[in-house]
Amino acid sequence: xxxxxxxIFGYGNLGRGVDIAIQANDDMELVAVFTRRHPSDVTIEGxxxxxxxxxxxxxxxxxxxLVLAGGSATDLPTQTPAAASLFNVVDSFxxxxxxxxxxxxxxxxAQASNHVAIISGGWDxxxxxxxxxxxxxxxxxxxxxxxxxxxxxxxxxxxxxxxEGVADARQYTVPVPEALDAVRAGxxxxxxxxxxxxxxxxVVAEEGADKAAIEQAxxxxxxxFADYDxxxxxxxxxEMAAHHQGLPHGGSVLRSGTTGSNQEHKxxxxxxxxxxxxxxxxxxxxxxxxxxxxxxxxxxxWGCKTVFDIPPAYWxxxxxxxxxxxxx
Amino acid sequence: xxxxxxxIFGYGNLGRGVDIAIQANDDMELVAVFTRRHPSDVTIEGxxxxxxxxxxxxxxxxxxxLVLAGGSATDLPTQTPAAASLFNVVDSFxxxxxxxxxxxxxxxxAQASNHVAIISGGWDxxxxxxxxxxxxxxxxxxxxxxxxxxxxxxxxxxxxxxxEGVADARQYTVPVPEALDAVRAGxxxxxxxxxxxxxxxxVVAEEGADKAAIEQAxxxxxxxFADYDxxxxxxxxxEMAAHHQGLPHGGSVLRSGTTGSNQEHKxxxxxxxxxxxxxxxxxxxxxxxxxxxxxxxxxxxWGCKTVFDIPPAYWxxxxxxxxxxxxx
Numbered sequence: 001x002x003x004x005x006x007x008i009f010g011y012g013n014l015g016r017g018v019d020i021a022i023q024a025n026d027d028m029e030l031v032a033v034f035t036r037r038h039p040s041d042v043t044i045e046g047x048x049x050x051x052x053x054x055x056x057x058x059x060x061x062x063x064x065x066l067v068l069a070g071g072s073a074t075d076l077p078t079q080t081p082a083a084a085s086l087f088n089v090v091d092s093f094x095x096x097x098x099x100x101x102x103x104x105x106x107x108x109x110a111q112a113s114n115h116v117a118i119i120s121g122g123w124d125x126x127x128x129x130x131x132x133x134x135x136x137x138x139x140x141x142x143x144x145x146x147x148x149x150x151x152x153x154x155x156x157x158x159x160x161x162x163x164e165g166v167a168d169a170r171q172y173t174v175p176v177p178e179a180l181d182a183v184r185a186g187x188x189x190x191x192x193x194x195x196x197x198x199x200x201x202x203v204v205a206e207e208g209a210d211k212a213a214i215e216q217a218x219x220x221x222x223x224x225f226a227d228y229d230x231x232x233x234x235x236x237x238x239e240m241a242a243h244h245q246g247l248p249h250g251g252s253v254l255r256s257g258t259t260g261s262n263q264e265h266k267x268x269x270x271x272x273x274x275x276x277x278x279x280x281x282x283x284x285x286x287x288x289x290x291x292x293x294x295x296x297x298x299x300x301x302w303g304c305k306t307v308f309d310i311p312p313a314y315w316x317x318x319x320x321x322x323x324x325x326x327x328x
Numbered sequence: 329x330x331x332x333x334x335x336i337f338g339y340g341n342l343g344r345g346v347d348i349a350i351q352a353n354d355d356m357e358l359v360a361v362f363t364r365r366h367p368s369d370v371t372i373e374g375x376x377x378x379x380x381x382x383x384x385x386x387x388x389x390x391x392x393x394l395v396l397a398g399g400s401a402t403d404l405p406t407q408t409p410a411a412a413s414l415f416n417v418v419d420s421f422x423x424x425x426x427x428x429x430x431x432x433x434x435x436x437x438a439q440a441s442n443h444v445a446i447i448s449g450g451w452d453x454x455x456x457x458x459x460x461x462x463x464x465x466x467x468x469x470x471x472x473x474x475x476x477x478x479x480x481x482x483x484x485x486x487x488x489x490x491x492e493g494v495a496d497a498r499q500y501t502v503p504v505p506e507a508l509d510a511v512r513a514g515x516x517x518x519x520x521x522x523x524x525x526x527x528x529x530x531v532v533a534e535e536g537a538d539k540a541a542i543e544q545a546x547x548x549x550x551x552x553f554a555d556y557d558x559x560x561x562x563x564x565x566x567e568m569a570a571h572h573q574g575l576p577h578g579g580s581v582l583r584s585g586t587t588g589s590n591q592e593h594k595x596x597x598x599x600x601x602x603x604x605x606x607x608x609x610x611x612x613x614x615x616x617x618x619x620x621x622x623x624x625x626x627x628x629x630w631g632c633k634t635v636f637d638i639p640p641a642y643w644x645x646x647x648x649x650x651x652x653x654x655x656x
Contacts, residue, residue, distance in 0.1 A: 020587055024468050045589060100653050120656055127462065129656045130640055131599075134455065136655065137616045137643035138609070140352050186602070259348055259612055261373060265604035271459075272600070274514070276593035281466070284587055288465045308641040308651050312458055315465035323636050325428050327464065328448055328457045 004028040004294045006287075007063040009053065009083065011035050011042050013247065014092065015069035017283020019045045025287055027317045031062055060086050064297070065290040067091075069283075077102060084110040084117040084304075088297045090289045092122040092282055099125065107304035116296040117304045121289040122282040123273055124148070128253045130307050131271035135255035139267060142257025145183045147175035147196060151249025151278060159224045160201055163217045165209030168237065170244040172200040175251070183254050186266040199230040202244055204237050249278035288315045332356040332622045334615075335391040337381065337411065339363050339370050341575065342420065343397035345611020347373045353615055355645045359390055388414050392625070393618040395419075397611075405430060412438040412445040412632075416625045418617045420450040420610055427453065435632035444624040445632045449617040450610040451601055452476070456581045458635050459599035463583035467595060470585025473511045475503035475524060479577025479606060487552045488529055491545045493537030496565065498572040500528040503579070511582050514594040526557040530572055532565050577606035616643045 006028050008015045015033065022030045023046055030048040035041075039050040051059070066087040070076050072095045080091045084106050093102050099120055110117040120126065124146070132144055153173050160169035179196050182189045189195075201218055205211050215232040219225055235244075250273040259265050275281045289307075292314035296305065313323055334356050336343045343361065350358045351374055358376040363369075367378040379387070394415040398404050400423045408419045412434050421430050427448055438445040448454065452474070460472055481501050488497035507524050510517045517523075529546055533539050543560040547553055563572075578601040587593050603609045617635075620642035624633065641651055 017587070020589065024587070096656065099656050100649065103652055125656045127466075127597075130462070132655045133640050133644060133651065134458070137619075137645075138455075138612045184602075259345070259352070259605060259608040261348065265608050267604060267609050268600075268602040269455075270598070270600045270602075272596075272598045274512075274596040274598075276595060277587060280587040280593055281595050284466045291465075306652060306656055308648065308656070309639050311637050311639050312461050313636040316461060317465075320636065321428065323461065324431055324634060327460045328424065328427050328453045328634055328636070 001027070004291060005031045005062060005064045006290050007032045007034060007059060007066045007087070008069055009034045009056070009066055009079065010069040010075065011044060011050070012069065013279035014283055014286075015067075016045060017277070017279040017281070018067050018069055018286050019283070020280055021284040021287035022046070022290075024284075025291070025317065028287065028290065032059060034059075056083070057086060063087055065090060065293045067286050067290055069286075072098075077105070080117065080119060081105040081109045084115050085113045086115075088116045088293050090118045090121055090286050090293050092126075092286060093120045094122060094125055096125065103304050103306070111303045114300070114302050116293050116302060118289050118293050118296075118306065118310070119304060120306055121286050123275075123285060124251070126282075126285055126307055127273065128251070128271065131253040131269075132255070133308060135253070135257075135269040135271075139255055139257025139259070139269065141259070141263060142255050142267075143188050145191075145254045145256070146251065147180055147183075147254075148251040149173035149175050149197065149249065151251070151275070152247050154247075156199065156201075156224055159221065160203060160218055163214055165206050165211075165214050166203055167206045168204040168240050170202045170240065172202075174198050174200055180252065183256060184268060184270065186256050186268050188256050193227045194229060197228060199225055199228045201225075201230060201232045202235050202240065203232060204240050205234055246276065247278045248276055250274045291315065291317065329355070332619060333359045333390060333392045334618050335360045335362060335387060335394045335415070336397055337362045337384070337394055337407065338397040338403065339372060339378075340397065341607035342611055342614075343395075344373060345605070345607040345609070346395050346397055346614050347611070348608055349612040349615035350374070350618075352612075353619070353645065356615065356618065360387060362387075384411070385414060391415055393418060393621045395614050395618055397614075400426075405433070408445065408447060409433040409437045412443050413441040414443075416444045416621050418446045418449055418614050418621050420454070420614060421448045422450060422453055424453065431632050431634070439631045442628070442630045444621050444630060446617050446621050446624075446634065446638070447632060448634055449614050451603075451613060452579070454610075454613055454635055455601065456579070456599065459581040459597075460583070461636060463581070463585075463597040463599075467583055467585025467587070467597065469587070469591060470583050470595075471516050473519075473524075473582045473584070474579065475508055475582075476579040477501035477503050477525065477577065479579070479603070480575050482575075484527065484529075484552055487549065488531060488546055491542055493534050493539075493542050494531055495534045496532040496568050498530045498568065500530075502526050502528055508580065511584060512596060512598065514584050514596050516584050521555045522557060526559070527553055529553075529558060529560045530563050530568065531560060532568050533562055574604065575606045576604055578602045619643065619645065
């Protein structure tokens with residue numbers, strides 16, 4: 001069987017994660033990376049050509065699935081619908097509240113042009129969404145919890161960097177262990193924002209900056225930090241470089257439900273991730289979804305899909321008989 | 329929309345679990361329970377008629393999905409293929425090694441008669457299988473682990489009860505905490521049978537029985553106990569009745585994998601269940617699969633299916649737009 005020919009649009013941390021994942025899968029090959037930068041400025045992991053984004057339309061016959069590795073704030077809302085009129089596509093659109101609107105826009109161009117588009121792949125949305133759906137379908141009487149971390153929040157790190165006197169910053173989101181334990185024990189606690197997560201900030205201050213003012217600006221920042229127990233630790237640039245360059249993340253989705261004639265039996269379903277590299281794991285999910293996308297396209301199942309619509313077997317390179325014999 | 333009309337064939341612990349689950353789901357109704365016992369000897373949770381198994385064929389127009397709640401050793405290998413020639417069916421066939429053969433037998437009668445048959449629903453096989461498939465598809469470079477327990481193994485309990493001088497027994501399978509911790513920490517340990525699980529046995533001896541001989545017979549029993557660290561605790565019938573009547577179970581599926589240019593990033597994916605009642609949770613899975621079965625039948629997707637073939641959305645009573653808005 002010919003390998004699935006995959007293109008990557010955008011080559012930041014996530015694009016690189018997809019590139020690495022494609023190399024780990026024998027049934028797919030990277031045929032091109034598209035960039036809005038000057039192509040010679042982009043060095044990729046594999047050996048595929050790096051091409052200007054403006055040449056995208058010339059590749060429609062050479063690519064089975066295009067993975068869009070841009071950001072959800074400004075890139076994907078326009079890129080995915082546009083690309084879905086030319087290619088089968090996969091994206092990781094993760095602005096939860098805007099997913100219905102994004103789905104409709106992408107579905108329209110994908111349907112009109114006979115393409116398959118899988119949106120919102122990754123781990124949340126993505127694997128965490130699947131965990132919520134399966135657990136809720138099995139245990140209709142119950143309660144859901146999602147904890148994120150320990151992991152780097154890029155949005156919160158950026159928010160700190162915008163404060164006057166801050167040279168660099170890294171923010172870790174950390175689940176409160178007591179809250180997680182109570183949920184795991186089936187206690188069905190009602191948890192405030194503050195009771196679920198705390199925020200650890202590591203900050204490099206500019207020379208002569210007012211550290212007390214920086215700390216105060218962080219811990220009182222509405223939406224980002226004011227509702228959390230937030231710790232601020234000042235470190236120097238060397239320590240930042242030595243200990244805070246990774247992008248770990250993860251978290252847990254739990255459902256605590258009951259069954260029985262009198263709801264007397266408790267059940268806890270937990271799905272947890274511990275990830276050294278958020279973009280590489282997300283890229284690995286997108287690569288598996290590129291495979292599923294190619295399968296759906298073979299079946300002419302045109303239109304926009306999410307992880308909810310995809311038979312699990314389509315994620316795997318193995319055939320049905322092998323899966324039943326080895327994994328069921 | 330009319331509720332999905334469900335029948336249950338067999339009314340032991342699992343059949344009762346399915347009954348309870350159907351009552352928890354507004355979009356399905358129990359229309360009949362079929363039993364090989366005398367129907368008047370069977371008291372069910374709901375208010376459906378209890379009917380002799382011999383009358384099954386008269387119900388083909390009244391049932392959308394028949395859930396087979398018999399055992400994998402002797403019931404399901406013949407019941408499921410036979411029933412799939414009359415009904416859309418769901419079973420929980422759990423003899424892993426025999427799944428391919430069971431699949432083929434069921435597929436043949438389901439295809440020939442235009443029915444949908446979902447086999448091997450439950451949590452292992454079932455939810456654990458899904459966890460293995462998704463995690464392996466995302467992280468092709470890595471290693472899988474499955475831990476069972478803490479929970480009651482009926483097969484091991486029965487094996488103890490067959491020993492001379494044993495009046496009653498209950499066996500708990502318990503994961504070794506150090507092994508589980510090492511896997512969670514991404515250490516990719518190589519674990520022997522003994523290193524993964526231990527076995528706790530609670531035994532009521534008959535009056536005057538030789539307890540030392542019973543203990544020796546248990547801990548040296550091949551396949552069941554000899555390869556494990558096994559503890560035997562003698563208790564009286566009152567303590568058995570007071571503390572060991574439940575059927576708790578659960579366990580964890582973990583995949584520990586790596587990504588990166590040099591596989592330098594570790595990732596751990598974990599799916600865990602903690603269940604007060606094994607049959608009620610399994611019954612809840614089968615009820616959700618009965619819904620999926622009805623959906624597949626609407627689409628005339630005839631033949632045998634497993635959890636690997638079913639789009640996750642089909643497990644849920646909610647429509648696609650609602651799922652995307654609330655769970656993605």
